[in-house]
Amino acid sequence: MEQAVQLYAAVSFSVIGLSHLIQPRGWVTFYQALAARGLPGVFAEGFLSLTFGGLIVGFHNVWHGPAMVLTLIGWGQVLKGAGRFLAPQAGLRVMQRMSPERAWLFQAGGALALVLSAFLWWLRFRP
Numbered sequence: 041m042e043q044a045v046q047l048y049a050a051v052s053f054s055v056i057g058l059s060h061l062i063q064p065r066g067w068v069t070f071y072q073a074l075a076a077r078g079l080p081g082v083f084a085e086g087f088l089s090l091t092f093g094g095l096i097v098g099f100h101n102v103w104h105g106p107a108m109v110l111t112l113i114g115w116g117q118v119l120k121g122a123g124r125f126l127a128p129q130a131g132l133r134v135m136q137r138m139s140p141e142r143a144w145l146f147q148a149g150g151a152l153a154l155v156l157s158a159f160l161w162w163l164r165f166r167p
Contacts, residue, residue, distance in 0.1 A: 047101040053157035060150025064143035075135035086124030093117025
């Protein structure tokens with residue numbers, strides 16, 4: 041099960057990372073649309089984070105070696121989701137700061153996602 045979750049996360053980070061690099065303005069538009077919906081938009085992002093993190097936490101409970109990184113990422117996503125549900129105004133402020141001039145932030149996040157993806161591909165298929 042742990043290897044399946046590593047593969048799931050590697051694929052997810054690959055696709056989202058590439059999308060962030062190639063389509064940063066699309067992500068700005070997405071976040072602006074979420075922000076325009078107010079608290080329901082924040083909750084929508086909370087569901088995405090909580091679902092991704094919950095899958096990792098539920099099926100990848102590894103607390104030793106390099107694989108522990110994915111478990112920590114999972115818990116980070118769970119905490120992000122919890123933050124969106126428990127303090128939605130803070131999440132809304134983050135979303136409202138997104139603008140075309142700040143699209144580079146998505147590209148930076150995409151680069152980080154690709155680094156994480158490469159690590160997870162290595163982790164999954166290492167000898």
